[in-house]
Amino acid sequence: MSETEYKSDYVQLLNQALESGSLYQVRQMIKTLPAAGIAHLLESSPPKARSVLWQxxxxxxxGEVIQYLNEDLQGVFLSEYDAAEVAELAIGLEPDDLADILQQLPQQVAAEVLQAMDEQDRQRVETVLSHDEDTAGGLMNTDTITVRKGHTVELVLRYLRRHDEIPEMTDNIHVVNRQDMFLGILPLRExxxxxxxxxxxxxxxxxxxAIPVSMPAEQVAQLFEQNDWVSAPVVDENGKLVGRITIDDVVDVIRDSTEHSLMSMAGLDEEDDxxxxxxxxxxxxxxWLGVNLVAAALAALVIYAFQDVVDQLVYLAVLMPIVANMGGVAGTQTLTLVIRSIALGHISPSNSAWLVIRELNVAMLNGLVWAVGMGLIAMxxxxxxLLALIAGAAMMFNIVSAALAGAWLPLxxxxxxxxPxxxxxxxxxxFTDSIGFFAVLVLAQVFYL
Known part of the structure; x- marks a missing residue:
């Protein structure tokens, strides 16, 4: 059984127990789940069941569970707590995770939560909050272990043994000077x-x-992917060590970026509940539906402008959607490729022109093939x-135009x-609907009527 199927079965069992009122059974089942598993269960349950599960x-x-929830659901549960309760809930959370949670609260409540914390923890969280959440500073954890380069290995080991525990995912110890300027790392294996x-x-x-504190989160994720890092140091503009980023935070960035690209194309938010x-x-x-209505109306204006042509050649109404749709598909293929390349950092000013030319060549080849296909269908x-030639020419023109738009638009x-x-x-x-309609109608008006 796959992990997805296992989670689905678990959700079904818990919901059945909730419906039957077996709250003791539900509580016992919850105790067997890790915090991330409970968060998944809450996100997979209807509102009434969520309320019961949370209680x-x-x-x-x-606190452990809430850090894994999406922002919408975090806001729902946090709205039920006062500042003192949120401060108690935050005990034990990493500064970067707590900073994410505080950003879901009203500014006054967040300030009260910070005041309720002890000074050291408050300073750590405020350091993270002072940076944009989509930068290295917003991702970093300020809990680091540092040593001097003049220390011996024995001294470092004694220093580590004095700690009750070391930060999670510690694979390196950071080496700094007396001014906390970053000098390098000491791998634990060494x-x-x-x-x-x-x-x-x-x-x-x-x-x-080291990663600059202002580096965009997506660039940080690319560096982790390219270098197979588990953690990486973060420095300010003067080279002073201010924290570290771990792979678990980078995985969140990659997931959020993927969800954002997917959901944005439908006008949705990746944090939607x-x-x-x-x-x-x-x-x-x-x-978003309103935006699309306006866009569709703009495309329809092209048909309205050529109403006389449509009245005389009614069967153009059959051919126009085919031409427009094929252009839309071709453009979407190019658009998706370019957006992905931008996200991966593959596109730069030096190669963007080459990419556009390549996509035009691909479009011309495909346009020629499917122009013949469109002509045969019309025939x-x-x-x-003559009508077949017009349909084929319009198909060719729209596919090439769509590819050009799909490559140039995100840039x-x-x-x-x-x-993008x-x-x-x-x-x-x-664009592709308008160009497709325009190409068919203009060619028909010029060569057919």
């Missing part, structure tokens, strides 16, 4: 196998470049050679600081 959680588990009298400077690595109230969901989707349906949107995944799809489909 059945042990008080000490609430520490464990080195002679006790060996100096840190003799086994440390200095070829590791699957079981959110109907009115709330309807309001969110209404805006088979209507037995009119342009990125340059003007707009999200969000705006690209609706603009592209409006």
């Amino acid at each position: 059945l959680l042990d008080k000490g588990a609430e 520490l464990l196998v080195s002679d006790p009298v060996t100096l840190v400077m003799d086994v440390m690595r200095t070829d590791i470049e 699957t079981f959110a109230p109907v009115m709330k969901t309807a309001r969110r989707r209404a805006v 088979f349906w209507y037995g009119d050679l 342009f949107l990125r340059r003007v600081n707009l999200d 995944a969000l705006a690209g799809s609706v603009v592209l489909h409006t």
Whole structure:
């Protein structure tokens, strides 16, 4: 049984227990789940079941669970707590996770939560909150272990033994000077196998470049992927060590980026709650539907402008959607490829022109093939050679135009600081529909009537 099937069966069993009122059984089942599993269960349950499940959680588990929930659901549960309760719930959370949670609260409540925390924890969280959440500073954890390069391995080991525990996912110890300037890393594997009298400077690595605190989160994820890092140091603009980023936070960035690209094409938010109230969901989707209505109306204006042509050649109404749809598909293929390449960092000013030319060549080849196919279909349906040539030429023109738009549009949107995944799809489909209709109608007016 796959993990997905297992989770699905577990959700079904728990919901059946809830419906039957077997709350003791539900509580016992919840206790067997890790925090991430409980969060998945909450996200997979309808609102009424969620409320019951949350009340059945042990008080000490609430903080662990809430950090794994999507932002919408975090907001729902946190709204039921006052500042003191949120501060208690936050005990034991990493500063970066707590910062994410505080950003879901009203500013005044978040400030009260910070005031309720002890000074050291408050300073750590405030350090993370001072940076944009989509940068390395917003991802980092300020809990780090540092040593000096003049220390011996034996001294470092004694220093580590004084800690009750070391931060999670610690694979390296950071080496700094007296001003906390980052100098390099001491891998734990080197520490464990080195002679006790060996100096840190003799086994440390200095070829590791620290991540600037202002680096965008997606670039951080690319570096982790390229270098197979488990963790990486973060430095400020002066080279001072301010924290570290671990792979679990990078996995969240990659997942969020993937969900964002997928959901944005439909005008949805990656944090949308699957079981959110109907009115709330309807309001969110209404805006995007309105945008698409305007876009469709703009495309329809092309047909309106050539109403006389459509009246005289009614069967053009059959051919136009085919031409427009094929252009939309071709454009979407190119658009998706370019958006993916942008996300992976494969596109730069030096190669973007080459990519556009390549996509045009691909479109011309496919356009020629499917122009012939479109012409044969029109010939088979209507037995009119001229009409078949018009349909084929319109198909060729629209596919090439769509590919050009699909390649150029995301590059342009990125340059003007707009999200290509969000705006690209609706603009592209409006363009391909309009061009497809226009090509068929103009060619028919010029050569047929």
